Amino acid sequence: MSSESASRGSTPRTEGSTARHEEGSVTVAELRVPASEIALEEAFRRAPSMTFRAEKVAGRQSDRPFAHGWIGGDAEATAAALEADPSVTLESVLVRRDDEQLCELGFSDPVALVADAVYNSGGTILSAEAADGNWQLCLRFSDRSSLSDLMGLFDRFGIDANLTQVANGDGASRQRLTEKQREALAAAHERGYFEVPRQASLEEVATDLGISHQAMSERLRRGQNALLHSEIVD
Structure with missing residues (x-):
């Protein structure tokens, strides 16, 4: 500043x-x-x-x-x-x-x-x-x-x-995944976090990336939101 x-x-x-x-x-x-x-x-x-x-x-x-x-x-x-x-x-x-x-x-x-x-x-x-x-x-x-x-x-x-x-207001959006969000989504996918039943917990995926449970949850939430905007809204 x-x-x-x-x-x-x-x-x-x-x-x-x-x-x-x-x-x-x-x-x-x-x-x-x-x-x-x-x-x-x-x-x-x-x-x-x-x-x-x-x-x-x-x-x-x-x-x-x-x-x-x-x-x-x-x-x-x-x-x-x-x-x-x-x-x-x-x-x-x-x-x-x-x-x-x-x-x-x-x-x-x-x-x-x-x-x-x-x-x-x-x-x-x-x-x-x-x-x-x-x-x-x-x-x-x-x-x-x-x-x-x-x-x-x-x-x-x-x-x-x-x-x-x-x-x-009409829904037009320019949202993109950040590198950290992409990394979190990829790791969760590879570990089977999105599978039913889940093959890994959020804590386990977070540990793999060396970040906290809260940070992992936030990256996944924002990353999924970005993907939804990209695929559905744009």
């Missing part, structure tokens, strides 16, 4: 930015942004199998975007990793499950910068997830020009954001 973005903290807030949404074609985009550009870079370095999924992100602007999120992975390892990461503060654990925890988090300025850029471009954040050292943002815009506005802001602030999917 450029020094300009760090000095600005966040883009100026524009009241009623979401009012730009009108009836007609809607653009839904997925962007992949390295954790080094937003947050959690150090946490992922210390706990590579950690995952993050923001809770209830759609809607209005907030002074604390992504303040509540599900953290997946070993609880002790992820807590230590978050504590060592200067981009985030683990304020409290609200809900505990076997493989994930709902946490209250405080993120550093780059998170607000990214969120404000989306809203000030007329966008809505539908979901925000992070795994394998990258953030994946699903965004909705009233038209393609609003998405272009956002990408222009990212360029201006030096934020390295890559479009991985763009879909129109």
Whole structure:
């Protein structure tokens, strides 16, 4: 991220930015942004199998975007990793499950910068997830020009954001498998994960690839979604 973005903290807030949404074609985009550009870079370095999924992100602007999120992975390892990461503060654990925890988090300025850029471009954040050292943002815009506005802001602030999917309201889509998704699908197929009955469990395939159960599940889900869009929608 450029020094300009760090000095600005966040883009100026524009009241009623979401009012730009009108009836007609809607653009839904997925962007992949390295954790080094937003947050959690150090946490992922210390706990590579950690995952993050923001809770209830759609809607209005907030002074604390992504303040509540599900953290997946070993609880002790992820807590230590978050504590060592200067981009985030683990304020409290609200809900505990076997493989994930709902946490209250405080993120550093780059998170607000990214969120404000989306809203000030007329966008809505539908979901925000992070795994394998990258953030994946699903965004909705009233038209393609609003998405272009956002990408222009990212360029201006030096934020390295890559479009991985763009879909129109009419269903037209440009979604492609990532290399990691392709690898996960191929490994699952070779091990017989998709057979009935299954010849291998998700955990076994994940172990073969040297990744966590959560990461494997996410790659398969996104990979299958990409294939469905490619074969059925396109």
